Amino acid sequence: MKQQRSKSNFLLPLIVILGFLLVWYLVCFFKMVPAYQLPSPGDAARSIKEEILAGRLANDIIASLWRVTIGFVLSAGLGIPFGLWLGQHARSRQALTPILNFFRFLSPLAWIPFAILWFHIGDKPAIFLIFMAAFFPMVISIMTAVASIPSIYFRVARDYNYKGTELLTKVTFPAVLPQIITAMRVSYGIAWVVIVAAEMVGCQDGLGYGIWDARNGLRLDTAISYMVVIGLLGLAMDRLLSQLTKLPNIRWGYDR
Amino acid sequence: MTDNKLKSRLAFNNISHSYGELPVLQNLSFTVNPGEFVALVGPSGCGKTTLLNILSGYLKPTSGTLEHQGVIRTVYQSDGLFPWLTVSENISMGLRPVTNTEEHGKQLRELFELIHLQGFENHYPHELSGGMRQRVEIARALAGDSDILLMDEPFSALDYQTRLRMRWELVRLLAQRKRTVVFVTHDIEEAAQLADRVFVLSKRPAVISREFVINSAKPRNLTDPAVIAAMKAILSQLGLQAWDGDTRTIFDDNISPDTKPGKGEMS
Numbered sequence: 001m002k003q004q005r006s007k008s009n010f011l012l013p014l015i016v017i018l019g020f021l022l023v024w025y026l027v028c029f030f031k032m033v034p035a036y037q038l039p040s041p042g043d044a045a046r047s048i049k050e051e052i053l054a055g056r057l058a059n060d061i062i063a064s065l066w067r068v069t070i071g072f073v074l075s076a077g078l079g080i081p082f083g084l085w086l087g088q089h090a091r092s093r094q095a096l097t098p099i100l101n102f103f104r105f106l107s108p109l110a111w112i113p114f115a116i117l118w119f120h121i122g123d124k125p126a127i128f129l130i131f132m133a134a135f136f137p138m139v140i141s142i143m144t145a146v147a148s149i150p151s152i153y154f155r156v157a158r159d160y161n162y163k164g165t166e167l168l169t170k171v172t173f174p175a176v177l178p179q180i181i182t183a184m185r186v187s188y189g190i191a192w193v194v195i196v197a198a199e200m201v202g203c204q205d206g207l208g209y210g211i212w213d214a215r216n217g218l219r220l221d222t223a224i225s226y227m228v229v230i231g232l233l234g235l236a237m238d239r240l241l242s243q244l245t246k247l248p249n250i251r252w253g254y255d256r
Numbered sequence: 257m258t259d260n261k262l263k264s265r266l267a268f269n270n271i272s273h274s275y276g277e278l279p280v281l282q283n284l285s286f287t288v289n290p291g292e293f294v295a296l297v298g299p300s301g302c303g304k305t306t307l308l309n310i311l312s313g314y315l316k317p318t319s320g321t322l323e324h325q326g327v328i329r330t331v332y333q334s335d336g337l338f339p340w341l342t343v344s345e346n347i348s349m350g351l352r353p354v355t356n357t358e359e360h361g362k363q364l365r366e367l368f369e370l371i372h373l374q375g376f377e378n379h380y381p382h383e384l385s386g387g388m389r390q391r392v393e394i395a396r397a398l399a400g401d402s403d404i405l406l407m408d409e410p411f412s413a414l415d416y417q418t419r420l421r422m423r424w425e426l427v428r429l430l431a432q433r434k435r436t437v438v439f440v441t442h443d444i445e446e447a448a449q450l451a452d453r454v455f456v457l458s459k460r461p462a463v464i465s466r467e468f469v470i471n472s473a474k475p476r477n478l479t480d481p482a483v484i485a486a487m488k489a490i491l492s493q494l495g496l497q498a499w500d501g502d503t504r505t506i507f508d509d510n511i512s513p514d515t516k517p518g519k520g521e522m523s
Contacts, residue, residue, distance in 0.1 A: 152335055152336055153338065155312070155314055156330075156332075156336055156338070156349075158313075158314065159312070159329045159330055160329075160349045160350065160352060174338070174340040174341075175338075175340070249340045249380075251380070251382075252339035252380055252381070255382050
């Protein structure tokens with residue numbers, strides 16, 4: 001029974017993907033859309049092969065992963081402690097929530113002129129844009145999670161003499177760990193989405209840059225092949241992060 | 257290790273509490289003797305939980321003083337265990353003052369034996385049944401140097417039969433590890449079966465409207481005449497007994513609290 005289900009879990013998405021490819025193929029085959037507007041799956045596949053053989057794809061993947069990882073690590077490294085702190089201090093939370101929300105709603109695209117002005121070219125402007133996109137949602141979700149920890153945990157902690165740092169590391173932090181992992185998945189998703197925009201500025205490589213370069217050269221087949229790679233890598237990274245939810249001391253946050 | 261537990265002391269001196277304009281407790285005074293099992297029953301919303309919060313030190317009363325000696329721990333209705341810790345780690349919280357690893361391990365094993373949960377050391381609370389979770393909570397509260405247990409409707413989230421079994425379990429555990437217990441419940445049966453003394457609280461603002469002493473030996477059967485007599489008395493005090501010759505009926509919702517607590521004795 002269980003095996004059957006896991007089989008269909010795998011099978012159903014595959015059917016949907018194949019169906020999607022088929023529709024795409026048929027649209028191109030019957031020329032419902034002119035070829036210069038929508039390359040066919042075959043064109044995209046050939047283009048991927050070309051990029052792989054030229055070594056550009058591997059290089060671009062590494063460049064993009066590097067930028068996203070740095071931007072993400074920075075926003076998590078600063079956002080998680082900041083969110084934990086804000087969650088415990090109602091006054092500061094009250095004071096800072098509006099401005100944090102304000103920045104959360106600013107599209108990273110809006111920061112592009114400043115990114116160039118402040119960080120010139122190279123990895124830095126892209127990392128800055130990713131950071132600006134991922135940091136604020138991270139802080140807000142962790143802050144909210146901490147503020148809504150059931151008070152019973154703190155009462156129990158009081159009974160058993162947890163105070164200060166110990167209270168933070170042994171009660172507050174584990175109590176919100178499931179939400180921290182969810183926040184990290186969401187933020188990583190945002191960071192990865194932003195990569196295309198972030199690499200529009202001052203970069204000479206990367207998956208996002210690849211799309212812009214292809215557009216400028218009117219190579220839509222290459223653009224599509226890069227899109228496919230971006231989507232697949234995003235999916236893979238999320239699967240990797242979701243493995244964290246299987247840890248035994250975190251599982252409770254999802255099984256209840 | 258049982259004898260030194262009886263130095264505990266717990267006394268309410270003229271305690272009143274209100275939330276803003278709303279008075280919840282009014283001039284409550286009582287003393288819980290060392291090793292005694294006191295049950296507090298009363299209508300819902302009468303301030304039982306407020307009372308426990310004051311007892312545990314979580315809440316400061318508006319006026320009056322709380323005297324206590326000894327380590328106080330609370331057993332909650334549910335979800336008092338830390339879900340990110342295993343059963344063994346949760347119980348170890350109660351053994352935090354025991355720093356000697358060997359002694360710690362020994363006491364932990366004893367506690368597992370006591371609650372008959374050997375083999376569940378590395379399970380997480382969400383993998384246990386409600387009754388098992390409450391046993392773990394009680395073990396954690398009994399562990400180490402605790403003196404006074406506050407129990408906030410600890411069995412009310414369980415199904416009826418599990419609840420009955422948990423009462424036996426609690427009596428058995430307390431026979432082995434003597435503690436002073438303050439037990440808050442809305443379950444009259446539970447109070448009559450477990451307590452040495454029962455305080456019946458009035459509606460808000462709560463005062464002790466009646467105090468019953470139940471002298472019958474424990475464990476008591478639910479059908480023990482003393483338990484039944486106590487239940488009758490408590491029920492009629494709460495106005496929920498229609499056939500005891502009392503003029504008050506179950507339909508009479510308007511019982512005025514006796515300001516002078518009376519004392520009934522059953523044995």
